[in-house]
Amino acid sequence: MKKQPNVLTTGEAAKYCDVNFRTVIRWIEKGYLNAYKLPGRGDKRIPRESLVRFLKQHDMPIHADLIETNNRVLIVEDEPKMADAIARLLKRAGLQTKIATSGFEAGELLRSYQPAVMTLDIGMPGLSGIDVLKYTKAQQDFAELKIIIVSAQHQSELEECLRLGADLAINKPFENSELIESVSRLIKHSETPEID
Numbered sequence: 001m002k003k004q005p006n007v008l009t010t011g012e013a014a015k016y017c018d019v020n021f022r023t024v025i026r027w028i029e030k031g032y033l034n035a036y037k038l039p040g041r042g043d044k045r046i047p048r049e050s051l052v053r054f055l056k057q058h059d060m061p062i063h064a065d066l067i068e069t070n071n072r073v074l075i076v077e078d079e080p081k082m083a084d085a086i087a088r089l090l091k092r093a094g095l096q097t098k099i100a101t102s103g104f105e106a107g108e109l110l111r112s113y114q115p116a117v118m119t120l121d122i123g124m125p126g127l128s129g130i131d132v133l134k135y136t137k138a139q140q141d142f143a144e145l146k147i148i149i150v151s152a153q154h155q156s157e158l159e160e161c162l163r164l165g166a167d168l169a170i171n172k173p174f175e176n177s178e179l180i181e182s183v184s185r186l187i188k189h190s191e192t193p194e195i196d
Contacts, residue, residue, distance in 0.1 A: 006047065006048050007045045007046065007047055007048065008045065008046045008047075008048065008051060009043070009044075009045065009046075010024045010025055010028070010035075010043075010044050010046070013033075013046050013051055016051065016063045016065070016066060017051075017055070017060065024046075025044065027054070028044055028046070032054065033046065033050060033051070033054045034046070034047065034050040034053075034054075035047075035050065048066060051066065052066050052067075069187070070114070070115070070116040070187070071094065071095045071096055071116065071187055072095070072096045072097075072098070072113060072114065072115040072116055072117075073090050073095050073096065073097050073098075073115055073116070073117045073118070073119065073183060073187075074097075074098055074099075074100060074106065074109055074110065074113055074115040074117070074118040074119070075087055075090075075097055075098070075099045075100070075118075075119050076099075076100045076103070076106040076118060076119065076120045076121060076124075076129065076132060077099065077100075077101070077119070077121045077124075077150070078101050078102060078121060078124040078125065079121075080101070082121075082172075083099045083101065084099075086119060086150070086179070087099055089176055089179065089180065090179075090180070090183060093180045093183075093184065095183065095184075095187070098113050098115070102124065102126060102127065103124060103126060103127025103128060103129070103131055103132045104126070104127055106118070106120075106132050107127075107132070107135065110136065110142060110145070111141070115145065116144075116145070116146060116186070116187050117145070117146045117147070117148065117183050117186050117187055118136070118145060118146070118147050118148070119148045119149075119150045119179075119183070120132060120133060120147055120148065120149055120150065120151075120166070121149075121150055121151050122149055122151045122153050122157060122158075122161060123151055123152065123153050129149070129151065129161075130157075130160070130161065130164070133147060133149075133161055133164050133165065133166060134164060136165075137164060137165040146167045146186035146187070147165070147166045147167050147168075148166070148167060148168045148169070148170060148179075148182055148183065148186065149161045149162075149166045149168065149169040149170065150170050150172060150174065150179070151169070151170075151171070151172060152171065152172040152173075155171075158171070167186055168182050168186070170182060
């Protein structure tokens with residue numbers, strides 16, 4: 001995946017805005033666009049966040065290169081072989097993964113890892129996947145998190161998870177392509193240039 005630029009020159013910002021670089025300089029001089037001056041010649045640099053904020057404020061299109069993509073997936077699965085298989089599959093698809101083997105560990109990793117998507121087995125001992133789902137949906141911090149239930153439980157339990165707020169439910173055993181496509185689609189949906 002392409003790395004987003006953190007700082008842009010006035011010429012680079014102009015290309016993203018489809019304007020002349022002098023227009024960008026005028027926006028900076030008038031205080032419309034935040035930038036800083038380099039020592040010496042006085043060239044200006046624009047933080048990516050400032051440019052995205054400016055574009056949003058003025059209802060201008062935001063180039064895909066400026067949108068930061070979170071491609072982290074938290075795999076919540078108590079069976080080590082299954083967890084490792086899912087992790088390998090998603091890593092081959094270019095995604096970052098971490099594994100939680102219990103509901104408690106999932107709660108800890110949700111805060112520290114901040115995934116875009118969580119795959120969740122509901123048939124775990126102790127704090128079940130349904131408990132994790134309910135907890136996650138009750139937390140404002142995780143409002144943007146996409147959840148895919150990946151479980152061998154009965155269809156009625158999968159439907160209950162969807163009713164509780166899961167985005168998708170996939171039966172085990174699953175097709176590799178189905179899981180990759182589902183995770184990729186939900187990550188694409190979570191891509192937003194949100195900067196407040």
